[in-house]
Amino acid sequence: MLRTQINQSKNNIFQVSKKPWPCNVHGISAPSALVWSRPLIQRKLKVKRGSVGCRNNNIKAVAVTEAEKKSVKVRVTVTVQLTGGFFSQFSISRGLDDITDLIGKSLLLELVSSDLDPKTGEEKKTIKGYVHKTGHEEEEVKYETEIEVPSSFGEVGAILVENEHHKEMYLKDVLLDGFINGPLRISCNSWVHSKYDKPSKRVFFTNKSYVPSETPEGLKRLREEELVHLRGNGQGERKTYERVYDYDVYNDLGDPDSSDDLKRPVLGGKENPYPRRCRTGRPRCDTDPASEKRSSSVYVPRDEAFSDVKQQTFSTNTVYSALHAVVPSLQTAILDSNLGFPLFSSIDDLFNEGVNLPPLKDKNSLRTLFPRLIKAISDTQQDLLRFETPSPMERDRFFWFRDEEFARQTLAGLNPCCLQLVTEWPLKSKLDPKVFGPPESAITTEIVEREIRGYFTIDEAIKQKKMFILDYHDLLLPFVEQIRQLEGTTLYGSRTLFFLTIDGTLRPLAIELTRPPMDGKPQWKQVFTPCWHSTGVWLWRLAKAHVLSHDSGYHQLVSHWLRTHCCTEPYIIATNRHLSAMHPIYRLLHPHFRYTMEINALAREALINANGVIESSFTPKKYSVLLSSVVYDKQWQFDLQALPADLIHRGMAVKDPNAPHGLKLTIEDYPYANDGLLLWDAIKQWVTDYVNHYYADPNQVESDKELQAWWEEIRTVGHGDKKDEPWWPVLKTKQDLVEIITTIVWITSGHHAAVNFGQYNYAGYFPNRPTIARTNMPTEDPSDPEWEFFMEKPEFALLKCFPSQIQATTVMSVLDILSSHSPDEEYLGQTIEPSWEDDPIVKAKFEVFSGRLKELEGIIDGRNADRKLRNRSGAGVVPYELLKPFSEPGVTGQGVPYSISI
Template identity: 45%
Template sequence: MFDIFNKDKGQKIKATVVLMPKNVLDFNAITNVGKGSFLDTAGDVLGVVGDVIGGIVDTATAFLGRSISMRLISATKIDENGKGLVGKESFLEKHVPTYPTLGARQDAFSIHFEWDIDHFGIPGAFYIRNYTQDEFFLVSVTIEDIPNHDLVQFVCNSWLYNYKYYKKDRIFFTNDTYLPSQTPHPLVNYRDEELQSLRGDGTGQRKEYERIYDYDVYNDLGDPDNDAKLARPILGGSTTYPYPRRVRTGRKPTKKDPKSEKLGEIYVPRDENFGHLKSSDFLTYGIKSLSQDVLPLFQSVIFDLNFTPNEFDSFDEVRELFEGGIELPTDILSKISPLPVLKEIFRTDGEQVLKFPPPHVIKVSKSAWMTDEEFGREMVAGVNPCVIRLLKEFPAKSTLDIRIYGDQTSIITKEHLEINLGELTLEKALNGKRLFILDYHDVFMPYLEKINKNAKAYATRTILFLKDDGTLKPIAIELSLPHPNGVQYGAQSKVILPADQGVDSTIWLLAKAHVIVNDSCYHQLISHWLNTHAAIEPFIISTNRNLSVLHPINKLLDPHFRDTININAIARQTLINGDGIIEQTFLPGPNSVEMSSAVYKNWIFTDQALPADLIKRGLAVEDPSYQHGLRLVIEDYPYAVDGLEIWDAIKTWVEDYVSLYYPTNEAVQKDLELQTWWKEVVEKGHGDLRDKLWWPKMKTIEELIQSCSIIIWIASALHAAVNFGQYSYGGYILNRPTLSRRWIPEKGTPQYDEMVKNPQKAYLRTITPKYQTLVDLSVIEILSRHASDEVYLGERDVKFWTSDSRALQAFQKFGSKLAKIEEKITERNNDSDLKNRYGPVQLPYTLLLRSSEKGLTFRGIPNSVSI
């Protein structure tokens, strides 16, 4: 049969190529250059000069209708240089309109290769050239009829530009999996060469078409050439401002600061930006459009036209954002960007109304957010449930340098607390693990003098008591300012206690608002941005630089890196940049990202594992008799209970997968790609913390399993827990204000009299005003959305992402386990005895349900930090 194949078919094998043309093109643009595609006519083709790239077609091949060529590379036969034999160049042929696995906007083409199996063996890779002027997205290649052999499949998912842009022809490998030492000899050099091309040489400004991954510091947040007030410190590369690294762009320096980069379009490696081929792009570009198009309109309406005041006058007026909307001048909405994600914010029924969807937190009750029970519940089931910790020492101490900040010990006394401990003494409450603290004192105190030039903020400590019914009750709030004689003399603090009547109840509500402002800022800058977005980017860079696509750990981690570099780049352009959205709408203002750098000094990779995090915060103790080997101190802790289920599922999946390729610790140690990968993560990606002893040494299977599990946890479940509830809770600005503009009024002041006369107005004058509210709501609505093509934990966007059937079976087991966890979470949410799962606002904790529909769903764990 093999001989007949070679004789009758001229030693040819057939393949199918699936691709997506550039957004504005159809499939005819790929192969029929003279038929209204890349160039309008054949005469146009004859008139161009083939040596010029960037908008010009190679005339010799294009005129013949040959626009994309491929050459197969053998995985079993070598040439005189010891490299896999390379076959003859073949060109794409006819369109295959009914190919069964086509996705949206994908087209399939057939191609035949002259390939003598006896001489060339089995293909393991291929070279490809694009002779056209425009890029296209190569999805996959499948070789279908190699005699006595299964399908040979290539999962590509990469942009291809004109071949002259590349120093070497683009190469793709099969979806087989090999450790470096097990790579078929004919492919070894090709594997090394591809990694080298992805590393680049560390010089020059990166271009759009490049796929180069390199490290740089955060030196592009400021704009000193435009305004000295927009200068920002460089984050990373120093002990003063340590930070994770970002992808290097190599742009020119600013004139006023040679260490900072000029602003402009931010480079990301080309395959990190799919470019409007998927709906999630509309979310990320919605953020850019919001910054460029919509926010100036808000400013125009509120400040320039004075059409609506910048202050809310009542809680009812805040609710009008969702119930009736804000009427706008006739010409305003016509200027709104037509992006679908923005159309969902702005009504399109002919009324000139700005209207937001109602946040979940007020869908059932308009006032339950004000209760102490809901305040406490959101510490364990809200959008920032990973900060609260057990109160182990009393009074609470500070870790700030006493030589600089003086004595910052808490002034909360035993008498303050025992008023609300029932029959318990302070000692019994502490020993019984009934007292907890939400402590933002040390984070904010060093910055308050700067912050309070434009705001009125405290550094806060909040003590909470675990009641018999499992709920948390706030029993004391400490509000601290730098000492008036200088911060070196310590803090000037006062303690506010709970009250439910009269002016004291208003003061208590204002104190809680100041706590939530601290919490909102810490959440956005540290829990969300630093601990997920920024922390994961160095792992993505090193993976692409050092782990071949053939490497099992690359295949394990790759789906958890999708879109992260792209969304981080957009964040540096519009969210965390100087005078960007975060600085405009969050308390720290120009000090925002600098504050996250101060917290990063104490970031520990191994503590990002959920069990380690819970133990460190005193929220769990090791106990083999309990599920997951941990006994929770707060049994009804939704984030921890659901999270431990997800964590164990992730770790079991990683264990099952890693065991397929690493039978011994020695195998881990001898994997040169793996060792280089980890060395770069530690010494370059998180280089400012390179000397920390807590880094795993990557010498054992357990260290590899634990490290990969942490990476996947950060990118998937941790990010989901702190991101997709933002609008549900923070969409109602009264519940999660981001700014504080007044301190607690003192008796005898006009502010105090106003507070007594009109408590709502006093509250609204203290928190985020109208313009900043509109900005904040617009952003977090986009950030809280799921795209229609989101890929969730336990899923892959490619069915056969590996040819290893054992790995596919283990992954299917992982998905099934996650589905069962969803059922268990739903059951817990229906248990009326678990009061923290529902709360006064009647909002069940669903953020760690794995699956979701598109839109604002308050659930769903995407594989990666993609928004």
């Protein structure tokens, strides 16, 4: 760079040394080390581009400065999403904001250059301008202005926004039109707080992605400062407008200040290991300093909450309404909380006749929110709640009764990720026999060989991989004594054994139920098998009801809540604390995290909280979430969340380089695995293409400081109770990164879809999947009057074991909503992110990914039409469509959204 001492005289004439320049510009000799200032150029030189001749490149200083004279007028258009909060017509602040709009000082924008000032080496001054409201459409408001941008400003890398209204605003995007290279659109999709709440400005980076080492010099400070802001200082109670991501333990599920019965243990820490959730900073309870006070709403960082327009159609609002309107009405209508169903026809009446409710306050709103659930509302009589008949029930009203359907659902039902291959015989408990009794299973070789009718010996069946088990024995047995002390529930440890038949279907062989030594009685265990005699048939049905309640609880608390919702929250927190919004991996992960923290906050508020829906209606009751902590401690591993690794771990597949996906399935017709592996491969290829595009250098992953801090914090803080486990993947290579990202994406999309969107279809008719078993097996104590009752009226004994009317209808209401796709659902591969679309290479790779998902739909349709695949087709059988990528709105039993948004 050219430098010299420049002095300014009184008459504003610049004085320079007389040493001549090695070139002459329009007769002006320049010193050899001169940087011409703009005032001097403007007064002394009348140079046009291309009119300068010289012997070397020193004259570039003059040419660049001349270019600085040129500027372009850029039209700025800001699109603001209409929201009930900001555009409410009935508030003092709204009137003040109207005045602000009228005088044209509502939104202050500052353009930030990607480049440093070549003279000073510091950031260039921002270019400021107020945008003015120019009108609005049905859902959007436009703010516009013109800003003069010198060509010397360089490339715009970010904008700063100051909201001078008294209310926050939801910015959709900013369009800068007038640059030589074409318009620049900056996607915001974020809330901007009022400066009266917080004076700091919001920064929005352009859609161009950068790994940290490639960040333009003019944006480095903003990139780092924004991450510092998002981390917060860990102090104080969070405000609704804040965007701070921090960690805390699960200490807000109980409500000890209201009642001792509502006190719950803290989850997270050495005693009860658990993933971390988002810190709210609420004060501690008066009666239990370890617990956090509950409040009417739960803080989530502002961008994680639904916008008002999203709230109007998105299912979380429906869930909230159900829990605060429909469920209390059910409790009022059904006065006896322990009242069961007197007849099976009474269960059918839920779909035919409905439940009479007390008058509902907001009928029209409920009609909108529950188009399926509320089938008829009378304006003159009591409001009527009538449930939609689930698809399996429509096809075959006795589907739930059949053993083959009971077995089929372990492969293609609501919880298809728990079945394991039997590799050791005899079955044996690993629990302490001094506490829990003899470890040997009561399922003997003789029982098994009798049930498989002599075609195989037990050793041959195991060797040929034909024996499978649903094993909740050791997990549940330690909870039996505690749970049996609670009213209206009971528990056993359970094992259910299945045999793989020659046609590729499973046949249940035996169910073992175990009660540990308690109340001075020795261990009790009994094996139940399919039977032709009336007593054995009904005992088998009762045993199945118990196993199904165990599987329902495990599904909801582990396969669904723990493995998807709960374990994903630390990934979201770490991503926002350590990956800049301009980081390519942040932009890859962002759509997979949308709204998860909001739905998790609602779960803590009303679903998994003390006396919430789960505790009120599922077998473990007040120990429900504690049970998921035990599973997290003893079973959860990040590396096993990958679908291929999970299948191998359960013995449901082995590595085979010659097989599709590199895996050979133990059960060839395994719908969840067959469709899931296609989806897994499509996701992995898309992630691989994306990572390769941004990490050309093999060493870039290990040297990416943001990425390394992100993975370190996930392991040591977000999942800190497991930080010392040896199975955590290392993050050094692109391959490591691809595997980690693919696993996270699979869990938030495919795995969640498989365990969530079939809930109403499979559990809406609750005898197929009762959430609770309320009575003991009658054979546990033959001297008990329950044995005589069972012998006289076995059907009523089964109905008595099933959930009560209030439990069943509450769960049915919630499951209907949780299984529903909103009209604006964002499906995997269907909607492209703005940053992906702006990069031609990434856009092309995404289109390939989207095309593969469309092909997947056709493949799944073909499989469901193949009559040879008996686990997904047959008379009255619902086709397996949970991993079909796209769906219409409603409860369709198909569709894979990007994220865990319900």
